[in-house]
Amino acid sequence: MGGRPRPLYERGFALDKLIIKGGKKLSGDVTVSGSKNAALPIFFATILAPGTHEIHNVPFLRDINTTIKVLEQLGAEVEGNGNVVRINTGPIANFEATYDLVKTMRASVLALGPLLARFGKARVSLPGGCAIGARPINLHLKGLAALGADIKLEHGYVEAKAKRLKGGRVNFDIATVGGTEQLMMAAATAKGETILENAAREPEIIDLGDMLCDMGAKIEGAGTDTIRIIGVDELAPVTHRVIPDRIEAGTFIAAAAITGGDIRIHNMRLDHLDALVFKLQDAGVEIINRDNVVRVKGPRRPGAINIKTRPYPGFPTDMQAQYMALMCVADGASVISENIFENRFMHVSELMRFGADITVEGNTATVKGVKKLSGAPVMATDLRASASLILAALAADNTTEISRIYHLDRGYESIEKKLAALGADIVRVKE
Numbered sequence: 471m472g473g474r475p476r477p478l479y480e481r482g483f484a485l486d487k488l489i490i491k492g493g494k495k496l497s498g499d500v501t502v503s504g505s506k507n508a509a510l511p512i513f514f515a516t517i518l519a520p521g522t523h524e525i526h527n528v529p530f531l532r533d534i535n536t537t538i539k540v541l542e543q544l545g546a547e548v549e550g551n552g553n554v555v556r557i558n559t560g561p562i563a564n565f566e567a568t569y570d571l572v573k574t575m576r577a578s579v580l581a582l583g584p585l586l587a588r589f590g591k592a593r594v595s596l597p598g599g600c601a602i603g604a605r606p607i608n609l610h611l612k613g614l615a616a617l618g619a620d621i622k623l624e625h626g627y628v629e630a631k632a633k634r635l636k637g638g639r640v641n642f643d644i645a646t647v648g649g650t651e652q653l654m655m656a657a658a659t660a661k662g663e664t665i666l667e668n669a670a671r672e673p674e675i676i677d678l679g680d681m682l683c684d685m686g687a688k689i690e691g692a693g694t695d696t697i698r699i700i701g702v703d704e705l706a707p708v709t710h711r712v713i714p715d716r717i718e719a720g721t722f723i724a725a726a727a728i729t730g731g732d733i734r735i736h737n738m739r740l741d742h743l744d745a746l747v748f749k750l751q752d753a754g755v756e757i758i759n760r761d762n763v764v765r766v767k768g769p770r771r772p773g774a775i776n777i778k779t780r781p782y783p784g785f786p787t788d789m790q791a792q793y794m795a796l797m798c799v800a801d802g803a804s805v806i807s808e809n810i811f812e813n814r815f816m817h818v819s820e821l822m823r824f825g826a827d828i829t830v831e832g833n834t835a836t837v838k839g840v841k842k843l844s845g846a847p848v849m850a851t852d853l854r855a856s857a858s859l860i861l862a863a864l865a866a867d868n869t870t871e872i873s874r875i876y877h878l879d880r881g882y883e884s885i886e887k888k889l890a891a892l893g894a895d896i897v898r899v900k901e
């Protein structure tokens with residue numbers, strides 16, 4: 471192998487900005503990378519079985535680097551070659567994920583369940599606030615307690631102990647993606663049967679379930695709202711290929727739509743994006759899947775179609791900002807309701823700098839489409855908000871400068887290179 475993946479943050483990209491000259495119709499081919507939100511729990515699941523796991527189709531992202539740092543902090547040995555990462559979890563001898571890492575990536579709390587399952591103890595920092603909402607982890611902790619973990623919150627850390635977790639019944643108040651993943655990992659080696667009710671159904675949960683089953687776990691129903699897990703005594707290391715990133719794919723579909731372009735998208739699962747695809751087709755976007763290549767043709771001007779974000783298989787909150795960018799140029803007014811996170815409209819005021827006409831009341835934004843957006847200096851505020859600003863810039867007159875794009879590096883692999891290859895006029899420069 472060629473050594474550990476080169477961390478993006480060590481390349482000093484933190485203060486880069488993007489300069490985009492809008493008005494180019496995108497055309498050509500683009501390939502989607504592996505899914506961030508599938509890869510993160512999969513990396514943490516490797517903790518469950520000592521030995522060397524090999525994970526394929528790993529995207530090069532800042533959040534992956536952070537995950538590698540957490541695993542290394544625990545004592546794992548990690549090396550990478552291209553999009554393949556090998557993780558040896560045999561040497562893990564430390565059970566603590568510290569605040570400096572967890573605060574930069576909340577998904578680090580997913581170390582808790584696997585550490586507890588394998589070693590009977592874990593100390594993981596509470597993540598603290600987040601730009602898009604409070605995002606507590608109470609349901610993770612309640613679920614682990616139902617499996618017999620003794621949990622204390624002290625000095626900003628969760629301290630959990632259990633001799634051996636035991637199967638239990640968990641009914642989630644909210645269908646939580648991370649909570650479902652946490653409990654699937656914890657229950658995989660618990661004694662007896664665990665039933666997770668009102669479980670999240672995202673494709674990333676199915677991917678994690680597939681990996682855990684390959685490791686020897688007995689899990690039924692991943693991808694439905696009831697998951698049954700029969701605990702096994704031990705799990706073995708595996709080779710696993712991460713599913714394609716549905717949100718990256720959706721972002722490229724939106725990019726073709728907003729520029730009136732005509733592109734072909736490779737390595738994507740269109741069936742993971744049904745809710746988005748139906749809405750975009752209603753808005754006049756042509757989306758055709760032939761031989762696993764998805765062709766997207768944007769309309770001259772999209773129609774205005776309302777959406778409400780919902781847990782999967784509903785419209786994904788992670789596509790709300792990008793969809794809003796598209797609706798900014800729609801022919802008519804659309805109503806967008808955000809039902810997952812309480813503060814996920816931070817892109818609104820930045821989109822208005824392009825001349826978008828948006829009003830927000832509570833969790834609902836009304837977007838009156840304008841004929842043309844105009845380029846402006848704007849600031850990225852979180853990952854998906856950054857993507858929405860890129861989309862607006864691709865459709866806008868003149869030049870847009872997007873600063874603070876380090877958010878983008880958390881979740882989009884080389885997005886400026888992929889868009890440039892599709893004909894966009896986009897460059898990354900040091901701020």
Ligand code: EPU
Nearest residue numbers: 507577605606607608609610644646647648649810811853
């Ligand atoms: N919630 C609680 N208590 C909990 C857990 C969740 O109240 O213990 C609430 C959250 O505050 C939120 C709702 O439940 O209001 C749903 O949160 P969920 O747990 O499903 O989200 P997550 O696991 O923290 C993942 C993705 C997010 C994505 C959401 C929803 C990963 C690493 N992150 O977060 O991805 O938005 O599911 O689909 O898988 C992104 O990629 O940009 C991103 C934010």
